[in-house]
Amino acid sequence: MDENVLGETLFRRSGGSDRLRVAVVGHVEWTTIARVRKVPAPGDVIHADPLWQGPAGGGAVAAVELAELAGGCTFFTALGDDEAGLRSRTELERRGVRVLAAPRPGRTREAVSMVDDSGERTTVTLGERLQPAGGDAVDWRELAGFHAVFFTAGDTAVLRAAREAGVLVVTSRELATVSGSGVAVDAMVGSAHDPAERYDGTLLSRPPRLLVTTDGIRGGRFVRHGEPPRRYHATEAPSPLMDTYGVGDNFAAALTYALAGGAPAPEALEFAARRGAACTARRGPFEARPPVGARSREAAA
Template sequence: MLVDRRAELQLAAAARARGRPRLRRLARGLPPRRDGPLAALLGAGRAPRARLPRAARVAAAPRGDAGVVRAGVVGHVEWVDFAVVDRVPEHGAILHAREHFADAGGGGAVAAVQMRRLVGASTFLTAVGDDRFGGDARERLREHGVELHAAVRERAQRRCFTYLDAAHERTITVLGPRLVPHGADPLPWALVRELDAVYVTGGDADAIRAARAGRVVVATPRALPALAEAHVELDALVASANDPGERVAEGTLDPPPKLVVRTRGGAGGEWTAEEGRTGTWGAAALPGEPVDSYGAGDTFAAALTLALGAGRPLDDALAYAARCGATCLCGRGPYGADVSAIGPP
Protein backbone atom coordinates (compact mmCIF):
# COMPACT_ATOMS: atom_id res chain seq x y z
CA MET A 1 0.00 0.00 0.00
CA LEU A 2 2.85 2.40 0.81
CA VAL A 3 4.43 1.81 -2.60
CA ASP A 4 1.08 2.47 -4.33
CA ARG A 5 0.68 5.71 -2.37
CA ARG A 6 4.17 6.91 -3.35
CA ALA A 7 3.42 6.14 -6.98
CA GLU A 8 0.21 8.18 -6.78
CA LEU A 9 2.12 11.16 -5.28
CA GLN A 10 4.81 10.98 -7.98
CA LEU A 11 2.20 10.91 -10.74
CA ALA A 12 0.39 13.88 -9.20
CA ALA A 13 3.63 15.89 -8.97
CA ALA A 14 4.45 15.10 -12.59
CA ALA A 15 1.00 16.23 -13.67
CA ARG A 16 1.39 19.53 -11.82
CA ALA A 17 4.81 20.08 -13.38
CA ARG A 18 3.39 19.53 -16.89
CA GLY A 19 0.84 22.22 -16.19
CA ARG A 20 3.42 24.88 -15.35
CA PRO A 21 4.48 27.32 -18.07
CA ARG A 22 8.05 27.04 -19.27
CA LEU A 23 9.98 30.29 -18.73
CA ARG A 24 12.46 31.46 -21.29
CA ARG A 25 16.02 31.90 -19.98
CA LEU A 26 17.85 34.82 -21.58
CA ALA A 27 21.56 35.53 -21.90
CA ARG A 28 23.33 36.85 -18.80
CA GLY A 29 26.19 39.19 -18.11
CA LEU A 30 25.18 41.78 -20.72
CA PRO A 31 26.82 45.23 -20.65
CA PRO A 32 24.75 48.19 -19.35
CA ARG A 33 22.38 49.70 -21.91
CA ARG A 34 20.15 52.75 -22.05
CA ASP A 35 17.28 50.36 -22.67
CA GLY A 36 18.44 47.91 -20.01
CA PRO A 37 16.81 46.66 -16.79
CA LEU A 38 16.67 50.02 -15.00
CA ALA A 39 15.25 51.82 -18.02
CA ALA A 40 12.46 49.23 -18.11
CA LEU A 41 11.75 49.85 -14.43
CA LEU A 42 11.52 53.62 -14.77
CA GLY A 43 9.57 53.67 -18.02
CA ALA A 44 9.46 56.53 -20.48
CA GLY A 45 7.90 59.01 -18.07
CA ARG A 46 8.26 59.95 -14.46
CA ALA A 47 6.10 57.22 -12.98
CA PRO A 48 7.56 53.69 -12.75
CA ARG A 49 6.10 51.04 -14.99
CA ALA A 50 3.31 48.89 -13.58
CA ARG A 51 4.48 45.63 -12.08
CA LEU A 52 4.33 42.59 -14.34
CA PRO A 53 3.00 39.22 -13.19
CA ARG A 54 5.75 37.17 -11.58
CA ALA A 55 6.00 34.65 -14.42
CA ALA A 56 6.42 37.47 -16.94
CA ARG A 57 9.10 39.14 -14.81
CA VAL A 58 11.07 35.90 -14.55
CA ALA A 59 11.04 35.55 -18.33
CA ALA A 60 11.91 39.22 -18.91
CA ALA A 61 14.76 39.43 -16.39
CA PRO A 62 17.53 36.84 -16.86
CA ARG A 63 17.99 35.37 -13.41
CA GLY A 64 18.75 32.09 -11.71
CA ASP A 65 16.65 28.97 -11.48
CA ALA A 66 13.04 29.58 -10.41
CA GLY A 67 13.62 33.35 -10.58
CA VAL A 68 16.00 33.50 -7.60
CA VAL A 69 18.35 36.47 -7.85
CA ARG A 70 22.03 35.55 -7.99
CA ALA A 71 23.70 38.15 -5.81
CA GLY A 72 27.17 39.26 -4.88
CA VAL A 73 29.23 41.98 -3.23
CA VAL A 74 32.60 43.45 -4.18
CA GLY A 75 33.95 45.37 -1.22
CA HIS A 76 35.35 45.49 2.28
CA VAL A 77 34.95 43.81 5.64
CA GLU A 78 35.78 45.08 9.12
CA TRP A 79 36.12 43.20 12.38
CA VAL A 80 33.78 45.08 14.72
CA ASP A 81 33.68 45.11 18.51
CA PHE A 82 30.28 46.26 19.76
CA ALA A 83 29.61 47.75 23.20
CA VAL A 84 26.02 48.31 24.33
CA VAL A 85 25.86 51.38 26.58
CA ASP A 86 23.25 53.80 27.89
CA ARG A 87 25.10 56.74 26.34
CA VAL A 88 28.36 57.53 24.59
CA PRO A 89 30.94 58.50 27.26
CA GLU A 90 31.72 62.14 27.92
CA HIS A 91 35.27 63.42 27.69
CA GLY A 92 37.38 61.61 30.29
CA ALA A 93 34.54 59.34 31.48
CA ILE A 94 34.66 55.59 32.09
CA LEU A 95 31.59 53.51 31.23
CA HIS A 96 30.73 49.87 31.77
CA ALA A 97 29.06 48.19 28.80
CA ARG A 98 25.84 46.32 29.49
CA GLU A 99 26.64 43.89 26.68
CA HIS A 100 29.51 43.35 24.27
CA PHE A 101 30.10 41.14 21.25
CA ALA A 102 32.13 41.04 18.02
CA ASP A 103 31.33 40.10 14.43
CA ALA A 104 32.26 40.70 10.82
CA GLY A 105 30.85 44.07 9.83
CA GLY A 106 31.34 47.00 7.50
CA GLY A 107 29.15 47.76 4.52
CA GLY A 108 30.43 44.97 2.29
CA ALA A 109 30.14 42.22 4.87
CA VAL A 110 26.70 43.33 6.09
CA ALA A 111 25.38 43.48 2.53
CA ALA A 112 26.74 40.01 1.72
CA VAL A 113 25.18 38.44 4.83
CA GLN A 114 21.81 40.11 4.32
CA MET A 115 21.72 39.12 0.66
CA ARG A 116 22.40 35.53 1.69
CA ARG A 117 19.54 35.67 4.16
CA LEU A 118 17.12 37.23 1.68
CA VAL A 119 17.76 35.06 -1.40
CA GLY A 120 19.57 32.03 0.03
CA ALA A 121 23.07 32.62 -1.35
CA SER A 122 25.59 35.39 -1.96
CA THR A 123 29.14 35.69 -3.26
CA PHE A 124 31.56 38.09 -1.55
CA LEU A 125 34.86 39.16 -3.14
CA THR A 126 36.97 41.06 -0.63
CA ALA A 127 40.37 41.42 1.05
CA VAL A 128 41.37 40.73 4.66
CA GLY A 129 44.43 41.14 6.84
CA ASP A 130 46.78 38.27 7.64
CA ASP A 131 46.31 38.58 11.42
CA ARG A 132 43.95 36.91 13.87
CA PHE A 133 41.16 39.42 13.23
CA GLY A 134 41.30 38.81 9.49
CA GLY A 135 40.94 35.11 10.21
CA ASP A 136 38.03 35.80 12.56
CA ALA A 137 36.30 37.85 9.86
CA ARG A 138 36.63 35.05 7.31
CA GLU A 139 35.40 32.45 9.78
CA ARG A 140 32.33 34.45 10.77
CA LEU A 141 31.36 35.25 7.19
CA ARG A 142 31.46 31.57 6.32
CA GLU A 143 29.41 30.79 9.44
CA HIS A 144 26.86 33.31 8.14
CA GLY A 145 26.63 31.22 4.96
CA VAL A 146 28.39 33.61 2.58
CA GLU A 147 30.42 32.21 -0.34
CA LEU A 148 33.65 34.03 0.51
CA HIS A 149 36.61 34.76 -1.77
CA ALA A 150 39.19 36.86 0.06
CA ALA A 151 42.63 38.10 -0.93
CA VAL A 152 44.94 38.14 2.10
CA ARG A 153 47.01 41.28 2.65
CA GLU A 154 50.27 41.32 4.62
CA ARG A 155 48.96 43.85 7.09
CA ALA A 156 46.54 44.16 9.99
CA GLN A 157 42.83 43.62 9.48
CA ARG A 158 40.78 46.80 9.63
CA ARG A 159 38.81 46.95 12.87
CA CYS A 160 36.10 49.12 14.38
CA PHE A 161 34.87 49.90 17.87
CA THR A 162 31.17 50.69 17.91
CA TYR A 163 28.99 52.06 20.71
CA LEU A 164 25.32 51.08 20.54
CA ASP A 165 23.41 53.44 22.82
CA ALA A 166 19.94 53.69 24.35
CA ALA A 167 18.92 56.25 21.70
CA HIS A 168 19.28 53.45 19.08
CA GLU A 169 22.28 55.18 17.51
CA ARG A 170 25.67 53.74 16.61
CA THR A 171 28.94 55.64 17.11
CA ILE A 172 31.93 54.17 15.29
CA THR A 173 35.70 54.47 15.69
CA VAL A 174 37.66 52.96 12.80
CA LEU A 175 41.08 51.36 13.37
CA GLY A 176 43.28 51.08 10.29
CA PRO A 177 42.83 51.59 6.55
CA ARG A 178 40.12 49.92 4.52
CA LEU A 179 41.25 46.72 2.77
CA VAL A 180 39.59 46.26 -0.61
CA PRO A 181 39.95 43.75 -3.44
CA HIS A 182 42.08 44.58 -6.48
CA GLY A 183 41.43 43.51 -10.02
CA ALA A 184 44.89 41.91 -10.04
CA ASP A 185 44.07 39.72 -7.04
CA PRO A 186 43.71 35.98 -7.84
CA LEU A 187 39.99 36.04 -7.13
CA PRO A 188 37.35 34.28 -9.26
CA TRP A 189 36.25 37.43 -11.09
CA ALA A 190 34.60 35.33 -13.80
CA LEU A 191 31.88 34.48 -11.26
CA VAL A 192 30.63 38.05 -11.44
CA ARG A 193 29.38 37.49 -14.99
CA GLU A 194 26.88 34.99 -13.59
CA LEU A 195 25.41 37.45 -11.07
CA ASP A 196 22.17 39.35 -11.53
CA ALA A 197 22.81 41.87 -8.75
CA VAL A 198 26.19 43.21 -7.57
CA TYR A 199 26.72 45.74 -4.78
CA VAL A 200 30.08 47.54 -4.65
CA THR A 201 31.43 49.03 -1.41
CA GLY A 202 35.12 49.14 -2.33
CA GLY A 203 37.86 48.02 -4.67
CA ASP A 204 40.44 49.51 -6.98
CA ALA A 205 39.41 50.69 -10.45
CA ASP A 206 40.13 47.30 -12.04
CA ALA A 207 38.02 45.50 -9.42
CA ILE A 208 35.14 47.87 -10.09
CA ARG A 209 35.47 47.31 -13.84
CA ALA A 210 35.31 43.57 -13.15
CA ALA A 211 32.23 44.10 -10.97
CA ARG A 212 30.53 45.85 -13.90
CA ALA A 213 30.22 42.44 -15.58
CA GLY A 214 27.23 41.84 -13.29
CA ARG A 215 23.84 42.50 -14.90
CA VAL A 216 22.77 45.17 -12.39
CA VAL A 217 25.48 47.00 -10.43
CA VAL A 218 24.83 49.31 -7.47
CA ALA A 219 27.50 51.13 -5.45
CA THR A 220 28.05 53.34 -2.40
CA PRO A 221 29.77 56.75 -2.58
CA ARG A 222 32.28 55.50 -0.01
CA ALA A 223 34.03 53.93 -3.01
CA LEU A 224 33.87 57.22 -4.92
CA PRO A 225 37.57 57.74 -5.86
CA ALA A 226 37.85 54.29 -7.43
CA LEU A 227 34.42 54.62 -9.05
CA ALA A 228 35.54 57.87 -10.68
CA GLU A 229 38.75 56.26 -11.91
CA ALA A 230 36.95 53.19 -13.26
CA HIS A 231 34.59 55.18 -15.56
CA VAL A 232 31.85 52.56 -15.51
CA GLU A 233 28.13 53.22 -15.72
CA LEU A 234 26.33 52.26 -12.52
CA ASP A 235 22.72 51.17 -12.53
CA ALA A 236 22.31 52.92 -9.18
CA LEU A 237 24.30 54.84 -6.58
CA VAL A 238 22.93 54.68 -3.02
CA ALA A 239 23.93 57.89 -1.23
CA SER A 240 22.83 59.51 2.03
CA ALA A 241 21.37 62.96 2.51
CA ASN A 242 22.35 62.83 6.19
CA ASP A 243 25.82 61.24 6.25
CA PRO A 244 28.62 63.53 4.94
CA GLY A 245 30.68 60.47 4.01
CA GLU A 246 27.95 59.24 1.66
CA ARG A 247 27.08 62.42 -0.19
CA VAL A 248 27.91 62.88 -3.84
CA ALA A 249 27.73 65.99 -6.00
CA GLU A 250 26.12 65.90 -9.42
CA GLY A 251 28.69 65.42 -12.16
CA THR A 252 31.18 63.60 -9.94
CA LEU A 253 31.00 60.36 -11.92
CA ASP A 254 31.46 60.04 -15.67
CA PRO A 255 29.37 58.44 -17.01
CA PRO A 256 26.72 59.40 -14.44
CA PRO A 257 24.72 56.67 -12.68
CA LYS A 258 21.37 55.79 -14.20
CA LEU A 259 19.78 56.26 -10.78
CA VAL A 260 20.89 58.13 -7.64
CA VAL A 261 19.09 57.25 -4.42
CA ARG A 262 19.49 59.49 -1.36
CA THR A 263 18.30 58.06 1.94
CA ARG A 264 17.01 60.17 4.85
CA GLY A 265 16.69 57.53 7.56
CA GLY A 266 13.28 57.67 9.19
CA ALA A 267 12.12 60.23 6.63
CA GLY A 268 12.45 57.89 3.64
CA GLY A 269 14.37 59.49 0.80
CA GLU A 270 14.39 60.70 -2.77
CA TRP A 271 15.70 59.51 -6.11
CA THR A 272 16.88 61.11 -9.34
CA ALA A 273 17.02 59.18 -12.60
CA GLU A 274 18.04 59.83 -16.17
CA GLU A 275 16.63 62.90 -17.93
CA GLY A 276 15.99 64.55 -14.56
CA ARG A 277 13.13 62.32 -13.43
CA THR A 278 12.68 62.45 -9.66
CA GLY A 279 10.63 60.82 -6.95
CA THR A 280 10.45 60.05 -3.25
CA TRP A 281 9.56 57.18 -0.96
CA GLY A 282 8.45 56.97 2.64
CA ALA A 283 9.99 55.05 5.51
CA ALA A 284 8.64 51.57 6.21
CA ALA A 285 6.81 50.84 9.44
CA LEU A 286 9.02 49.23 12.07
CA PRO A 287 8.09 45.58 12.74
CA GLY A 288 8.97 46.00 16.42
CA GLU A 289 10.76 48.24 18.88
CA PRO A 290 13.93 49.90 17.53
CA VAL A 291 17.16 48.54 19.00
CA ASP A 292 20.07 50.13 17.13
CA SER A 293 20.81 51.51 13.68
CA TYR A 294 24.04 49.63 12.88
CA GLY A 295 23.71 47.99 9.46
CA ALA A 296 20.29 49.41 8.61
CA GLY A 297 21.60 51.51 5.72
CA ASP A 298 23.74 48.67 4.38
CA THR A 299 20.74 46.34 4.57
CA PHE A 300 18.66 48.88 2.64
CA ALA A 301 21.32 49.09 -0.09
CA ALA A 302 21.68 45.30 -0.30
CA ALA A 303 17.93 44.81 -0.59
CA LEU A 304 17.59 47.54 -3.20
CA THR A 305 20.34 45.88 -5.25
CA LEU A 306 18.48 42.57 -5.07
CA ALA A 307 15.16 44.12 -6.05
CA LEU A 308 16.64 45.95 -9.04
CA GLY A 309 18.39 42.75 -10.08
CA ALA A 310 15.06 40.95 -9.82
CA GLY A 311 13.45 43.39 -12.24
CA ARG A 312 11.14 44.95 -9.66
CA PRO A 313 9.62 48.35 -10.54
CA LEU A 314 11.41 51.17 -8.77
CA ASP A 315 8.62 51.99 -6.31
CA ASP A 316 8.39 48.33 -5.31
CA ALA A 317 12.18 48.02 -5.07
CA LEU A 318 12.44 51.02 -2.74
CA ALA A 319 9.56 49.79 -0.58
CA TYR A 320 11.21 46.36 -0.30
CA ALA A 321 14.56 47.93 0.63
CA ALA A 322 12.92 50.19 3.21
CA ARG A 323 11.17 47.21 4.80
CA CYS A 324 14.45 45.29 5.06
CA GLY A 325 16.26 48.29 6.55
CA ALA A 326 13.47 48.82 9.08
CA THR A 327 13.66 45.16 10.11
CA CYS A 328 17.42 45.44 10.69
CA LEU A 329 16.79 48.43 12.95
CA CYS A 330 14.77 46.21 15.30
CA GLY A 331 17.64 43.82 16.12
CA ARG A 332 20.90 44.07 18.03
CA GLY A 333 23.81 44.82 15.71
CA PRO A 334 23.63 44.12 11.97
CA TYR A 335 22.33 40.56 12.22
CA GLY A 336 20.17 40.51 15.36
CA ALA A 337 16.95 40.80 13.36
CA ASP A 338 16.52 38.02 10.82
CA VAL A 339 15.48 39.53 7.49
CA SER A 340 15.11 36.07 5.94
CA ALA A 341 11.45 36.06 7.00
CA ILE A 342 10.85 38.84 4.45
CA GLY A 343 11.96 36.59 1.61
CA PRO A 344 13.33 37.44 -1.84
CA PRO A 345 12.10 40.44 -3.84
Protein backbone atom coordinates in the same frame (compact mmCIF):
# COMPACT_ATOMS: atom_id res chain seq x y z
CA MET B 1 5.88 45.53 -2.68
CA ASP B 2 4.62 42.17 -1.39
CA GLU B 3 7.49 39.69 -0.98
CA ASN B 4 5.52 36.92 -2.73
CA VAL B 5 4.98 39.14 -5.76
CA LEU B 6 8.62 40.16 -5.69
CA GLY B 7 9.65 36.51 -5.48
CA GLU B 8 7.67 35.67 -8.60
CA THR B 9 9.27 38.60 -10.43
CA LEU B 10 12.76 37.50 -9.41
CA PHE B 11 12.06 33.92 -10.43
CA ARG B 12 11.12 35.04 -13.94
CA ARG B 13 14.13 37.41 -14.09
CA SER B 14 16.53 34.58 -13.22
CA GLY B 15 15.22 32.52 -16.10
CA GLY B 16 13.23 30.15 -13.91
CA SER B 17 16.24 29.06 -11.85
CA ASP B 18 15.96 28.58 -8.10
CA ARG B 19 17.56 31.92 -7.27
CA LEU B 20 19.37 34.95 -8.53
CA ARG B 21 23.16 34.98 -8.48
CA VAL B 22 24.34 37.93 -6.42
CA ALA B 23 27.71 39.16 -5.19
CA VAL B 24 29.30 41.86 -3.06
CA VAL B 25 32.70 43.46 -3.61
CA GLY B 26 33.89 45.18 -0.48
CA HIS B 27 35.43 45.25 2.97
CA VAL B 28 35.14 43.62 6.38
CA GLU B 29 35.55 45.02 9.88
CA TRP B 30 35.42 42.63 12.83
CA THR B 31 33.06 44.68 14.97
CA THR B 32 31.99 44.84 18.60
CA ILE B 33 28.77 46.72 19.28
CA ALA B 34 28.41 48.05 22.81
CA ARG B 35 25.55 49.80 24.61
CA VAL B 36 26.28 53.15 26.27
CA ARG B 37 23.89 55.63 27.89
CA LYS B 38 25.44 58.42 25.84
CA VAL B 39 28.45 58.92 23.63
CA PRO B 40 31.34 60.05 25.85
CA ALA B 41 32.46 63.65 25.91
CA PRO B 42 36.19 64.49 25.83
CA GLY B 43 37.83 63.23 29.02
CA ASP B 44 34.93 60.94 30.01
CA VAL B 45 35.42 57.39 31.23
CA ILE B 46 32.23 55.40 30.70
CA HIS B 47 30.93 51.86 31.09
CA ALA B 48 29.73 49.91 28.04
CA ASP B 49 27.85 46.62 27.81
CA PRO B 50 28.82 44.46 24.81
CA LEU B 51 25.78 43.49 22.76
CA TRP B 52 27.01 41.94 19.52
CA GLN B 53 30.17 40.84 17.80
CA GLY B 54 30.83 39.67 14.26
CA PRO B 55 32.04 40.52 10.75
CA ALA B 56 30.55 43.86 9.74
CA GLY B 57 31.37 46.87 7.62
CA GLY B 58 29.35 47.63 4.50
CA GLY B 59 30.59 44.66 2.49
CA ALA B 60 30.10 41.92 5.06
CA VAL B 61 26.68 43.13 6.21
CA ALA B 62 25.39 43.38 2.64
CA ALA B 63 26.74 39.93 1.82
CA VAL B 64 24.85 38.34 4.72
CA GLU B 65 21.63 40.13 3.76
CA LEU B 66 21.94 39.05 0.13
CA ALA B 67 22.74 35.48 1.15
CA GLU B 68 19.54 35.43 3.19
CA LEU B 69 17.46 36.88 0.35
CA ALA B 70 18.95 34.90 -2.53
CA GLY B 71 19.90 31.68 -0.77
CA GLY B 72 23.59 32.45 -1.21
CA CYS B 73 26.03 35.25 -2.02
CA THR B 74 29.64 35.47 -3.20
CA PHE B 75 31.76 38.01 -1.36
CA PHE B 76 34.95 39.35 -2.99
CA THR B 77 37.06 40.95 -0.29
CA ALA B 78 40.48 41.07 1.42
CA LEU B 79 41.35 39.67 4.84
CA GLY B 80 44.38 39.87 7.07
CA ASP B 81 46.22 36.74 8.18
CA ASP B 82 45.06 37.15 11.79
CA GLU B 83 42.39 35.79 14.11
CA ALA B 84 39.90 38.48 13.13
CA GLY B 85 40.27 37.52 9.48
CA LEU B 86 39.77 33.83 10.27
CA ARG B 87 36.74 34.51 12.47
CA SER B 88 35.23 36.75 9.79
CA ARG B 89 35.55 34.09 7.12
CA THR B 90 34.16 31.37 9.40
CA GLU B 91 31.14 33.41 10.47
CA LEU B 92 30.32 34.58 6.94
CA GLU B 93 30.56 31.09 5.48
CA ARG B 94 28.34 29.80 8.28
CA ARG B 95 25.72 32.24 7.02
CA GLY B 96 25.76 31.09 3.41
CA VAL B 97 28.34 33.55 2.08
CA ARG B 98 30.98 32.20 -0.27
CA VAL B 99 34.10 34.17 0.68
CA LEU B 100 36.72 34.88 -2.00
CA ALA B 101 39.27 36.81 0.03
CA ALA B 102 42.63 38.08 -1.16
CA PRO B 103 45.16 37.52 1.65
CA ARG B 104 46.86 40.49 3.24
CA PRO B 105 49.77 40.33 5.70
CA GLY B 106 48.92 41.75 9.08
CA ARG B 107 45.71 42.56 10.84
CA THR B 108 42.14 42.71 9.64
CA ARG B 109 40.50 46.00 10.47
CA GLU B 110 38.42 45.97 13.66
CA ALA B 111 35.82 48.40 14.95
CA VAL B 112 33.95 49.34 18.10
CA SER B 113 30.48 50.80 17.65
CA MET B 114 28.76 52.53 20.58
CA VAL B 115 24.96 52.52 20.55
CA ASP B 116 23.34 55.12 22.81
CA ASP B 117 19.87 55.23 24.37
CA SER B 118 18.41 56.73 21.19
CA GLY B 119 19.60 53.72 19.18
CA GLU B 120 22.06 55.80 17.18
CA ARG B 121 25.55 54.44 16.69
CA THR B 122 29.01 56.02 16.78
CA THR B 123 31.84 53.90 15.39
CA VAL B 124 35.61 53.90 15.87
CA THR B 125 37.66 51.83 13.40
CA LEU B 126 41.02 50.31 14.32
CA GLY B 127 43.53 49.78 11.54
CA GLU B 128 43.63 50.22 7.78
CA ARG B 129 40.64 49.24 5.66
CA LEU B 130 41.49 46.21 3.53
CA GLN B 131 39.89 46.10 0.12
CA PRO B 132 40.22 43.95 -3.01
CA ALA B 133 42.37 45.09 -5.93
CA GLY B 134 42.58 44.18 -9.59
CA GLY B 135 46.05 42.72 -9.08
CA ASP B 136 44.83 40.14 -6.55
CA ALA B 137 44.93 36.46 -7.55
CA VAL B 138 41.16 36.36 -8.06
CA ASP B 139 39.31 35.47 -11.25
CA TRP B 140 37.52 38.79 -11.67
CA ARG B 141 35.90 37.49 -14.87
CA GLU B 142 33.53 35.58 -12.60
CA LEU B 143 31.75 38.85 -11.81
CA ALA B 144 30.21 38.86 -15.29
CA GLY B 145 28.12 35.82 -14.35
CA PHE B 146 26.11 37.53 -11.60
CA HIS B 147 22.68 39.05 -11.95
CA ALA B 148 23.76 41.83 -9.59
CA VAL B 149 26.79 43.11 -7.70
CA PHE B 150 26.87 45.55 -4.79
CA PHE B 151 30.20 47.42 -4.59
CA THR B 152 31.36 48.95 -1.30
CA ALA B 153 35.16 48.99 -1.65
CA GLY B 154 37.83 48.20 -4.23
CA ASP B 155 39.96 49.82 -6.91
CA THR B 156 38.94 50.97 -10.38
CA ALA B 157 40.03 47.72 -12.04
CA VAL B 158 37.73 45.70 -9.79
CA LEU B 159 34.87 48.14 -10.37
CA ARG B 160 35.26 47.78 -14.13
CA ALA B 161 35.08 44.01 -13.72
CA ALA B 162 31.98 44.37 -11.57
CA ARG B 163 30.36 46.44 -14.32
CA GLU B 164 30.10 43.22 -16.37
CA ALA B 165 27.34 42.00 -14.02
CA GLY B 166 23.72 42.50 -14.98
CA VAL B 167 23.09 45.20 -12.36
CA LEU B 168 25.77 47.24 -10.57
CA VAL B 169 24.90 49.10 -7.38
CA VAL B 170 27.58 51.23 -5.68
CA THR B 171 27.70 53.07 -2.36
CA SER B 172 28.23 56.81 -2.80
CA ARG B 173 31.23 56.46 -0.48
CA GLU B 174 32.98 55.14 -3.60
CA LEU B 175 32.14 58.17 -5.72
CA ALA B 176 35.82 58.86 -6.44
CA THR B 177 36.37 55.25 -7.55
CA VAL B 178 33.40 55.46 -9.91
CA SER B 179 34.73 58.75 -11.26
CA GLY B 180 38.16 57.25 -11.89
CA SER B 181 36.81 54.10 -13.54
CA GLY B 182 34.70 55.78 -16.20
CA VAL B 183 31.93 53.19 -15.83
CA ALA B 184 28.20 53.91 -15.63
CA VAL B 185 26.48 52.40 -12.61
CA ASP B 186 22.87 51.31 -12.44
CA ALA B 187 22.29 52.68 -8.95
CA MET B 188 24.19 54.67 -6.36
CA VAL B 189 23.06 54.70 -2.72
CA GLY B 190 24.06 57.03 0.08
CA SER B 191 22.89 58.76 3.25
CA ALA B 192 21.68 62.35 3.42
CA HIS B 193 23.34 62.69 6.85
CA ASP B 194 26.76 61.10 6.34
CA PRO B 195 29.31 63.55 4.88
CA ALA B 196 31.33 60.62 3.50
CA GLU B 197 28.30 59.58 1.42
CA ARG B 198 27.47 62.99 -0.03
CA TYR B 199 26.81 62.83 -3.76
CA ASP B 200 28.56 65.28 -6.08
CA GLY B 201 27.37 64.79 -9.62
CA THR B 202 30.05 67.08 -11.03
CA LEU B 203 32.61 64.32 -10.42
CA LEU B 204 30.91 61.91 -12.81
CA SER B 205 30.86 62.07 -16.59
CA ARG B 206 28.15 59.39 -16.58
CA PRO B 207 25.57 59.86 -13.80
CA PRO B 208 23.96 56.79 -12.20
CA ARG B 209 20.74 55.58 -13.77
CA LEU B 210 19.21 55.66 -10.28
CA LEU B 211 20.41 57.83 -7.39
CA VAL B 212 19.04 57.05 -3.91
CA THR B 213 19.57 59.27 -0.87
CA THR B 214 18.33 57.79 2.41
CA ASP B 215 16.92 60.01 5.16
CA GLY B 216 16.19 57.73 8.12
CA ILE B 217 12.63 57.69 9.42
CA ARG B 218 11.70 60.28 6.79
CA GLY B 219 12.31 57.76 4.02
CA GLY B 220 14.43 59.32 1.33
CA ARG B 221 14.70 60.63 -2.20
CA PHE B 222 15.39 58.94 -5.50
CA VAL B 223 16.16 60.29 -8.95
CA ARG B 224 16.01 58.31 -12.15
CA HIS B 225 18.31 59.80 -14.77
CA GLY B 226 16.46 62.40 -16.81
CA GLU B 227 13.49 62.57 -14.42
CA PRO B 228 12.65 64.90 -11.50
CA PRO B 229 13.40 63.79 -7.92
CA ARG B 230 10.78 61.76 -6.04
CA ARG B 231 10.34 60.71 -2.41
CA TYR B 232 9.92 57.23 -1.01
CA HIS B 233 8.48 56.47 2.42
CA ALA B 234 10.12 54.73 5.35
CA THR B 235 8.57 51.54 6.71
CA GLU B 236 7.57 51.23 10.33
CA ALA B 237 9.83 48.87 12.28
CA PRO B 238 8.21 45.57 13.34
CA SER B 239 9.11 46.14 17.01
CA PRO B 240 10.75 48.81 19.24
CA LEU B 241 14.10 50.14 18.04
CA MET B 242 17.17 48.25 19.27
CA ASP B 243 19.91 49.98 17.29
CA THR B 244 20.57 51.45 13.85
CA TYR B 245 23.85 49.71 13.06
CA GLY B 246 23.77 48.18 9.56
CA VAL B 247 20.39 49.62 8.53
CA GLY B 248 21.82 51.35 5.47
CA ASP B 249 23.80 48.30 4.37
CA ASN B 250 20.75 46.04 4.68
CA PHE B 251 18.76 48.61 2.71
CA ALA B 252 21.33 48.76 -0.08
CA ALA B 253 21.61 44.97 -0.29
CA ALA B 254 17.84 44.55 -0.51
CA LEU B 255 17.67 47.27 -3.16
CA THR B 256 20.35 45.42 -5.16
CA TYR B 257 18.37 42.20 -4.91
CA ALA B 258 15.10 43.82 -6.03
CA LEU B 259 16.72 45.66 -8.95
CA ALA B 260 18.37 42.42 -10.04
CA GLY B 261 14.92 40.90 -10.29
CA GLY B 262 13.69 43.68 -12.56
CA ALA B 263 11.55 45.47 -9.96
CA PRO B 264 10.82 49.14 -10.86
CA ALA B 265 12.54 51.69 -8.63
CA PRO B 266 9.51 52.55 -6.43
CA GLU B 267 8.77 48.89 -5.68
CA ALA B 268 12.46 48.11 -5.15
CA LEU B 269 12.74 50.98 -2.67
CA GLU B 270 9.64 49.88 -0.80
CA PHE B 271 11.14 46.42 -0.42
CA ALA B 272 14.52 47.83 0.65
CA ALA B 273 12.88 50.16 3.20
CA ARG B 274 11.09 47.20 4.77
CA ARG B 275 14.31 45.20 5.08
CA GLY B 276 16.13 48.21 6.54
CA ALA B 277 13.39 48.76 9.11
CA ALA B 278 13.59 45.11 10.16
CA CYS B 279 17.27 45.64 11.00
CA THR B 280 16.40 48.26 13.64
CA ALA B 281 14.43 45.67 15.63
CA ARG B 282 17.43 43.46 16.40
CA ARG B 283 20.82 43.82 17.97
CA GLY B 284 23.44 44.28 15.31
CA PRO B 285 23.16 44.17 11.51
CA PHE B 286 22.17 40.50 11.59
CA GLU B 287 21.60 37.89 14.26
CA ALA B 288 24.93 36.66 15.57
CA ARG B 289 26.45 35.02 18.59
CA PRO B 290 26.97 37.59 21.39
CA PRO B 291 30.49 38.36 22.61
CA VAL B 292 32.06 35.77 24.90
CA GLY B 293 31.61 37.96 27.97
CA ALA B 294 27.93 38.49 27.22
CA ARG B 295 27.39 34.75 26.72
CA SER B 296 28.96 34.09 30.11
CA ARG B 297 26.71 36.62 31.84
CA GLU B 298 23.61 35.17 30.11
CA ALA B 299 24.56 31.66 31.24
CA ALA B 300 25.07 32.85 34.79
CA ALA B 301 21.67 34.55 34.75
